Amino acid sequence: MTRQRDDAHAQGVSTTISRASQAGPKVSATDISVFYGDKQALFDVSLDMPDRAVTALIGPSGCGKSTFLRCINRMNDTIPGARVEGRIILDEEDINDRGVDPVLLRARVGMVFQKPNPFPKSIFENVAYGPRIHGFASTKSELADIVESSLKRAGLWAEVADRLQAPGTSLSGGQQQRLVIARAIAVSPEVILMDEPCSALDPIATAKIEELIDDLRSQYCIVIVTHSMAQAARVSQRTAFFHMGTVVEAGATDEIFTNPRDTRTQDYITGRFG
Amino acid sequence: MLIWIALIGLVLFSLTAYSAGRRKVLRASGGSTRVLHSLPGYYGAYVALWAAAPAAILLILVSMLGAQIEEAALRADPPAVVTQLPDSTQDVFYNDVVATVTGGQVSQTVYDGAIGEAFGAKLVQARDIHRNLVAATLAAALALALAGAAFAWPKISASFAARPRVERWIAALFLVCSIVAVLTTVGIVASLVWESWRFFQAVPIFEFLFGLTWDPQIAIRADQVASSGAFGAVPLFMGTFLIMMIAMTVAAPVGLFAAIYLSEYAGRTTRAVVKPLLEVLAGIPTVVYGFFAALTVGPLFRGFFNGIGAQLLGGPFDGVGLYLMQVQNQMALVAGAVMGIMLIPFVSSLSDDIINAVPQSLRDGSLAMGATRSETITRVIMPAALPGVMGALLLAISRAVGETMIVTMAAGLQARATFNPLDTVTTVTVQIVTLLTGDQEFDSPKTLSAFGLGLTLFVITLVLNIVALQIVQRYREQYD
Numbered sequence: 001m002t003r004q005r006d007d008a009h010a011q012g013v014s015t016t017i018s019r020a021s022q023a024g025p026k027v028s029a030t031d032i033s034v035f036y037g038d039k040q041a042l043f044d045v046s047l048d049m050p051d052r053a054v055t056a057l058i059g060p061s062g063c064g065k066s067t068f069l070r071c072i073n074r075m076n077d078t079i080p081g082a083r084v085e086g087r088i089i090l091d092e093e094d095i096n097d098r099g100v101d102p103v104l105l106r107a108r109v110g111m112v113f114q115k116p117n118p119f120p121k122s123i124f125e126n127v128a129y130g131p132r133i134h135g136f137a138s139t140k141s142e143l144a145d146i147v148e149s150s151l152k153r154a155g156l157w158a159e160v161a162d163r164l165q166a167p168g169t170s171l172s173g174g175q176q177q178r179l180v181i182a183r184a185i186a187v188s189p190e191v192i193l194m195d196e197p198c199s200a201l202d203p204i205a206t207a208k209i210e211e212l213i214d215d216l217r218s219q220y221c222i223v224i225v226t227h228s229m230a231q232a233a234r235v236s237q238r239t240a241f242f243h244m245g246t247v248v249e250a251g252a253t254d255e256i257f258t259n260p261r262d263t264r265t266q267d268y269i270t271g272r273f274g
Numbered sequence: 275m276l277i278w279i280a281l282i283g284l285v286l287f288s289l290t291a292y293s294a295g296r297r298k299v300l301r302a303s304g305g306s307t308r309v310l311h312s313l314p315g316y317y318g319a320y321v322a323l324w325a326a327a328p329a330a331i332l333l334i335l336v337s338m339l340g341a342q343i344e345e346a347a348l349r350a351d352p353p354a355v356v357t358q359l360p361d362s363t364q365d366v367f368y369n370d371v372v373a374t375v376t377g378g379q380v381s382q383t384v385y386d387g388a389i390g391e392a393f394g395a396k397l398v399q400a401r402d403i404h405r406n407l408v409a410a411t412l413a414a415a416l417a418l419a420l421a422g423a424a425f426a427w428p429k430i431s432a433s434f435a436a437r438p439r440v441e442r443w444i445a446a447l448f449l450v451c452s453i454v455a456v457l458t459t460v461g462i463v464a465s466l467v468w469e470s471w472r473f474f475q476a477v478p479i480f481e482f483l484f485g486l487t488w489d490p491q492i493a494i495r496a497d498q499v500a501s502s503g504a505f506g507a508v509p510l511f512m513g514t515f516l517i518m519m520i521a522m523t524v525a526a527p528v529g530l531f532a533a534i535y536l537s538e539y540a541g542r543t544t545r546a547v548v549k550p551l552l553e554v555l556a557g558i559p560t561v562v563y564g565f566f567a568a569l570t571v572g573p574l575f576r577g578f579f580n581g582i583g584a585q586l587l588g589g590p591f592d593g594v595g596l597y598l599m600q601v602q603n604q605m606a607l608v609a610g611a612v613m614g615i616m617l618i619p620f621v622s623s624l625s626d627d628i629i630n631a632v633p634q635s636l637r638d639g640s641l642a643m644g645a646t647r648s649e650t651i652t653r654v655i656m657p658a659a660l661p662g663v664m665g666a667l668l669l670a671i672s673r674a675v676g677e678t679m680i681v682t683m684a685a686g687l688q689a690r691a692t693f694n695p696l697d698t699v700t701t702v703t704v705q706i707v708t709l710l711t712g713d714q715e716f717d718s719p720k721t722l723s724a725f726g727l728g729l730t731l732f733v734i735t736l737v738l739n740i741v742a743l744q745i746v747q748r749y750r751e752q753y754d
Contacts, residue, residue, distance in 0.1 A: 078641055080542060107644030117635035120658045129653070130643045180639070187643065 025089075026051035026221035027072060027191060032086035034067050034076060041067045043245045044086070049191075049238070054213060054222045056232035056253065059242030060268065065225045068242070069193050072223065073109035074102040090191070107134055109191040110184030115200050116176030118168030118183075123160050126168040126179055127151060130187035146186055154182035155212050174205025178212065185216075192216065194224040198231065210235050229269050233257050241265045276408050277337045280415055281330065288326030291423050295321030295430055303432045312437035320436040323443050324426035329418040336411045344372050347403045353392040367393070375400045466732060469725035476719040477505045482726055484508060488689035490709060490720045505723050507730065509691040513699035517610045517681060518674040520695055524614025525674075526667055529621025536622065537629040538651055549626070556619040560679040567612035567684035572603035575611075579696065598696075602686075607695040609685035613677055617670045624669065628662035628746075629655060661745050668742035672735040678703035702727050 025048035034042040042064045049055040057065040067076070074095060076082040088095050095105055107130070118126050127147040130136070137143035147164070151157040156178040160171070168179055177197055184192055194213070198206040213222060213235045226232050232239055233253060240250035241262075249256060249265045260266040296318035303309045310317075336343075345368050356367055366381050367389075373380045374397060385393040430436075474482065485506015532552065536545055583598025632655050640650040656663075678701075686698025687708065709724040 073642060075638065075642060078638070103644050103646050105644075106642055111638075111642035113635055113638060113642075115635055117633070117639040119636060119639065119654050129640070129645075133643070133645050133649050133653070183639075183643065 025049055026091070027223070028089040029068070029071070030087045030089070032068065032071055032084065032088065034064070034071065034085075035083045036079070037081045041245055042071075045242075045245075045247050047240050047247055047250055049221055049223050051190075051221045052218060053238060054217050054224060054236040055238045055240065056236035057223065057225045057240050057242060058227075058229065058232050058268070059248075061227075063242040064245045065242045066195050069111075069195055069223060069225050072191065072193055073106045073111055075106075075111065077102050107187050108189055109193060110187065110189035111193040112177070112181055112184055112195065112197045114196040116173055116180050118171070118176050118179050121168060122165045123151075123168050123171070123179060124164040127182050127186050129183060134187055136187065150182040150186040151179075153185055153216070154178045155208065155215070156182055172205070174201050174208060177201060177205070177209055181209075181212065181216075189220065191221045191223065194222065196225050196227060199227060206231075229257075229271075241268060243268070277333050277340075277411060280412055281333050284326050284329055284333070284415070284419060287419055287423075288322040291325040291426075292318035292322035294318075295426070298427075298430050299432060299434075299436075302430070310432050311435050312440075316436040316440050317430050317434070319440045319443075321423060321426045321430065323440065324422035325419050326422070327443070328422050329415040332415050332418060333411065336407070340407060340411075341372050341376060341378065344375070344400060344403050344407060345369070348372070348396060348400055353395065355388045355392050359389075368396075371396045371400045375404045463732070466725055466729050469722055470729040473719060473722035473726040476722065477726070481505060482507050482723075483730075486691055488705070490705075490723055505719065505726075507702070507727060509689040510700060510702045510705055510727065511730075512691050512693065513606070513685070513689065514675055514701040514703075516606050516693055516695065516699060517613065517685060517701060518671055520607060520610025521613035521617055521674045521677075522667070522671060524611055525617035525621050525670055528614075529618045529670075530625050530663065532618065532622040533625035533629055534651060537626050538647065538655070549623075552619045552622055554619075555616070556623070558616075560616060560677060561683075563612050563616045564679040564683035567608050567680055568603070571612055572605075572608045572684055575605065575608050576601055576603050601696050602698065604684060604686035604698045605696050606685055606699045609681045609683075610695065612684060613674055613680050616677070616680065617674060620673060621666060621670050624666035625659075625663050628666060629659050631662070632658045661748065665742040665744075665746035668738050668745070672738040672742070675731065675738070676703060676735055678707055682707060702731050706731075 027049040029045060029047045029049075032042055032045045033040060045064070045068055047055075047068070057068065059065050070076045071084055071088060072090075072095075074084075076084055084096060086096075090105075090108070093100065119129060121129070124147055127150050128137075128143055131143055131146050137146055148157065151160065156175060159175060160166075160179075168176065171179060177200075181192075181197075197213075198209050201209065210231065213224065216222060217237075224232075224236065236253045238251065239253045239256040241248045241256065241260075241264075243264055249260060249262045256265065257269060260269060296314045299310060299317040300307075300314050307314060348368055348371060352364075356364060359367065366383055367385075370380050370383060370385075371393065372378065482505050485504075486508050487504060487506045488509045489504045536549060536552075540548060579598045579601040583595045583601070586592065586595030586598065589595065636654050636658060637650055640654045641647075645653070681701045682704045685700065685704070687700050687704065688698050689700050689705070690697055692699060706724045706727050709721055709727075
């Protein structure tokens with residue numbers, strides 16, 4: 001009895017963060033350290049990311065936000081010399097376990113990059129890429145359905161419905177980024193990671209992407225790295241402030257932005273550094 | 275000889291002019307470089323260039339054309355005994371006179387009797403001409419150097435814009451060098467076209483391009499003009515094509531897959547070892563590949579096919595067995611296979627560059643979708659790199675078409691219109707070599723046909739290269 005209460009108590013103290021999501025975190029990282037060769041980029045980072053909510057990772061350049069993001073779908077595995085320590089629990093399973101195939105993990109944890117990176121294929125083939133390699137569609141019409149619904153959810157369908165065979169690279173930057181989001185959605189991931197998805201886009205395209213992120217929130221666990229404080233405030237429910245490879249402060253976005261506990265956080269969000 | 279000494283003197287003179295010009299402008303400015311339009315060195319260089327360049331150009335021109343000028347002067351009043359000689363012997367005569375005077379290469383002809391007297395007389399005349407020419411050149415060079423220095427010297431002042439003027443001289447130097455390169459190329463092509471045109475007067479171009487028999491030996495008999503059909507180049511082009519196809523069958527997959535391994539799978543340390551090793555292959559002279567083909571691969575293949583032939587004898591495939599028993603060391607397959615090995619590093623190094631140029635973001639994008647490495651390669655990277663890889667393969671083809679040594683040593687010399695890789699064949703380049711080696715007269719269709727072949731080959735490789743570079747270029751633009 002006592003012990004249970006202690007646990008509950010401990011949880012309540014350690015994560016004021018997770019109060020917002022009653023269901024518990026979708027992704028929970030504990031003591032994550034990342035090394036690139038001899039250089040350590042992350043120092044014992046622990047962070048919970050709730051389902052059906054947007055978690056924003058903010059902080060100055062080189063603070064480890066992107067490195068942390070890339071731990072969640074094990075993209076750091078593809079970098080020679082990179083080493084990750086610690087646990088990341090996705091739905092009660094440690095994704096760093098030996099038994100976990102990173103290839104299958106990445107089908108569950110989609111990722112959108114800083115620069116739109118459509119493949120040199122048609123719009124249709126770009127979206128169909130994931131379903132094809134994972135065998136999600138057994139017939140052509142099924143595949144077409146997946147492509148259509150993904151493009152619709154990414155808010156791009158109306159713009160490209162009549163030219164699905166045009167090359168993906170022929171779209172504008174903002175459209176390309178939505179195409180890439182549609183490509184990620186097409187494999188029905190549970191988590192979507194976004195690494196500064198709007199930094200290469202103009203304000204109008206940015207607004208569209210932000211709107212889209214807000215729509216997608218109802219179905220996915222979204223983690224977004226952003227340099228724009230305003231964007232973090234607009235799209236996220238939770239925010240974690242990274243500084244020099246550690247999480248300085250994490251909590252509900254409103255709280256972080258209105259009442260930061262750490263002076264470094266306050267300095268950063270008021271624009272005094274970074 | 276004197277002219278070269280004069281050139282050295284000119285260099286010393288221009289060095290003096292340099293430091294004099296520099297000192298003059300510094301004196302004019304009172305030692306401060308701040309009030310000068312240009313750095314002091316530019317004033318020195320300006321004077322030095324005017325002092326040296328015109329005279330140097332004159333000296334170099336004379337040293338290049340001196341012999342011709344002297345010969346032309348000598349020929350002005352030819353002795354009667356010499357005019358009776360045939361043209362080519364006259365050429366030798368005059369050449370020997372000039373060479374004796376200037377210390378050049380003399381032929382082994384012995385001049386005696388009337389011709390010996392003429393030779394002696396001409397020799398005296400040539401010495402005179404040579405002495406006069408050298409003296410006149412040196413005097414003119416000295417005058418030019420002094421005039422140049424005198425022209426530049428008064429202009430030196432603190433406000434004089436020496437820097438842009440020196441800049442113009444330097445630009446002119448670069449221009450001259452590039453003109454030399456371009457003119458040389460134009461000259462080569464022009465001589466190729468000219469000689470080919472002479473060939474096509476003896477042999478109709480249609481016959482050359484579409485004729486099925488290649489037998490240039492017929493024309494060697496002085497009384498006989500090329501008989502029809504002897505200069506049909508089709509067998510040669512078929513041989514070239516056959517060997518190129520075999521070479522590419524080896525080089526394209528192996529080179530490409532090696533490039534994929536290097537750029538996508540190999541770790542940094544593996545790459546650091548394997549890539550230089552592959553490139554060592556590219557540094558081996560083709561003649562080494564040639565005797566590797568002739569002495570090692572040829573007998574190996576022959577033994578292999580003869581062995582199979584022996585097994586088939588007496589069976590249902592007796593005919594095939596008989597044929598295989600007769601296979602020789604020299605065959606298209608050997609030359610093609612070894613040429614393919616030669617091309618592997620060429621293909622892999624070019625393809626490696628191209629595959630590396632595919633942006634990392636595409637790789638990340640595909641991997642992040644849950645694709646494996648090989649899925650990423652076949653579905654994303656190769657389609658992106660394909661145009662560039664095609665360009666690399668076309669460049670390899672044009673090298674295969676132009677390759678000579680391996681084929682000479684390993685494919686045989688018989689011109690045969692065949693696509694059988696076990697036959698001996700010959701290629702365009704090999705025929706050019708056999709036509710032009712040894713003592714040849716350059717006015718028979720036999721030797722001239724080499725130019726026709728050369729021109730055709732040149733056009734083919736030129737088109738291939740242009741297409742290939744165009745493709746590679748377009749591909750590069752896409753990602754930069």
